[in-house]
Amino acid sequence: MRRLFACVVVLAAAACASEPPPADSEPPAQASEPAADAPALPGHAPERFGFGTAASPERVALWDIDVKPDGEGLPPGSGSVADGQRVYEVSCLQCHGPTGTEGPNDRLVSTGDWDQWPPGRAIGAYWPYASTLFDYTRRAMPQTTPGTLADDEVYAVVAYVLHLNGLVPADAVLDAASLAAIEMPASERFVPDNRTGGSVVR
Numbered sequence: 616m617r618r619l620f621a622c623v624v625v626l627a628a629a630a631c632a633s634e635p636p637p638a639d640s641e642p643p644a645q646a647s648e649p650a651a652d653a654p655a656l657p658g659h660a661p662e663r664f665g666f667g668t669a670a671s672p673e674r675v676a677l678w679d680i681d682v683k684p685d686g687e688g689l690p691p692g693s694g695s696v697a698d699g700q701r702v703y704e705v706s707c708l709q710c711h712g713p714t715g716t717e718g719p720n721d722r723l724v725s726t727g728d729w730d731q732w733p734p735g736r737a738i739g740a741y742w743p744y745a746s747t748l749f750d751y752t753r754r755a756m757p758q759t760t761p762g763t764l765a766d767d768e769v770y771a772v773v774a775y776v777l778h779l780n781g782l783v784p785a786d787a788v789l790d791a792a793s794l795a796a797i798e799m800p801a802s803e804r805f806v807p808d809n810r811t812g813g814s815v816v817r
């Protein structure tokens with residue numbers, strides 16, 4: 616703050632260069648620091664501004680949709696691979712391609728080695744938890760209209776995408792329990808990041 620103060624004085628002096636102030640003049644009043652006990656708001660400001668409303672449990676529930684790796688948070692409902700194919704063709708194919716590999720956007724299928732880039736860094740060989748696919752699809756996809764799929768449709772399209780990755784059979788029907796039970800090939804490829812800071816490296 617002292618340095619800022621000094622800069623302000625220098626700038627003020629430069630601005631007045633045509634008529635330099637006497638060497639012993641007081642610094643300009645506006646450069647003085649605010650009093651330490653200055654109130655955060657002007658005196659006439661109200662205690663509260665009256666914006667917004669209290670968040671009701673219903674509104675909080677709309678945002679509280681995270682699904683944990685063990686499946687905690689998965690909603691009721693279910694969906695089959697067959698239904699998921701229909702959802703995929705209507706809502707996903709144009710961006711992710713007919714088999715989930717063509718794009719133009721991200722690959723959804725990887726059957727190659729996981730350390731190959733890019734073919735290996737997609738769901739089948741790279742995502743450690745199937746539940747993440749549900750969470751991500753429900754909150755973020757289809758990219759231009761996220762939130763438009765019903766939970767049953769999300770279960771179905773997740774089943775279909777997992778089927779494209781060779782992880783569930785064509786007649787699979789997924790719900791909270793069966794989705795959480797899926798063991799992903801990449802489940803051992805990540806470690807929890809428990810660094811505490813500083814020079815600790817995992």
Ligand code: HEC
Pocket residue numbers: 702703706707708709710711720721722723736737738748751752756757758759772773776
């Ligand atoms: C309008 C284009 C578009 C549509 C439609 C769309 N996606 Fe996506 N999708 C994207 C883009 C772009 C990304 C990359 C987003 C990013 O990296 O932030 C993405 C990423 C993803 C990913 C993450 C891939 C990864 O490994 O990082 C999944 C899973 C996914 N989409 C599933 C779906 C599903 C399922 C549907 C249909 C319900 C769908 N998407 C529809 C554009 C789309």
